[in-house]
Amino acid sequence: MEIRTKRWNDAVEPEDGYRLLICRYRPRGVRKTAEPWDAWCPALAPSPALHAAWYGKTGPGLTFEEYERRFRGEMRTSGYWLAGFADRVKRGESLTLLCSSACSDPALCHRTIVKQLLEALAAPPEPVAARGRVLRRSGG
Numbered sequence: 001m002e003i004r005t006k007r008w009n010d011a012v013e014p015e016d017g018y019r020l021l022i023c024r025y026r027p028r029g030v031r032k033t034a035e036p037w038d039a040w041c042p043a044l045a046p047s048p049a050l051h052a053a054w055y056g057k058t059g060p061g062l063t064f065e066e067y068e069r070r071f072r073g074e075m076r077t078s079g080y081w082l083a084g085f086a087d088r089v090k091r092g093e094s095l096t097l098l099c100s101s102a103c104s105d106p107a108l109c110h111r112t113i114v115k116q117l118l119e120a121l122a123a124p125p126e127p128v129a130a131r132g133r134v135l136r137r138s139g140g
Contacts, residue, residue: 003089003118005111008098012036017094020044020085022114024051027101037098043081044097044114046071064108071110075117082114086121 008021021027021037024045030036045051046067052058054067062070075082089095095118099111106112 002094003115003122004094004096005106005109005115006096006098007101007103008037009101010098015094016096018088019096019098021098022111023098023100024048041081041085043078044075044085046110047074050074067110068113071113072117075114082117082121086118089118089122 002015002017004016006016008023008027012019018039019037021035021040022042022044023040024042024047026040026042046054049058050067050070053070054062085095097111097114097118099109103109103111
């Protein structure tokens with residue numbers, strides 16, 4: 001299971017596997033026949049309102065902590081998309097999440113949050129602790 005993150009205009013590498021663009025807005029100037037991604041899923045991007053708030057278009061910009069809290073809340077309605085892409089990873093497919101060319105710090109980008117959400121869904125389940133009574137040997 002491998003999930004990577006990049007900007008959409010970073011070099012395509014064989015280990016990228018399925019390249020998924022998760023920007024709110026499709027990059028301008030890229031012809032559909034020259035897209036360096038396999039699919040675009042704006043459902044895994046911040047809402048237009050959150051995107052504007054993050055970039056300070058509707059007031060002072062948000063802290064990353066506030067942005068992350070709000071974005072994780074928005075992702076609660078994207079379970080279908082998250083589950084589908086997590087299933088691909090569970091089956092052993094590599095997935096690269098792509099964001100804006102302007103988004104140079106992955107630590108401050110929603111692509112890293114989406115990666116965390118997908119990794120949690122794709123991880124094998126934790127073993128269930130044994131239930132029932134404890135058996136003890138008798139005798140000495």
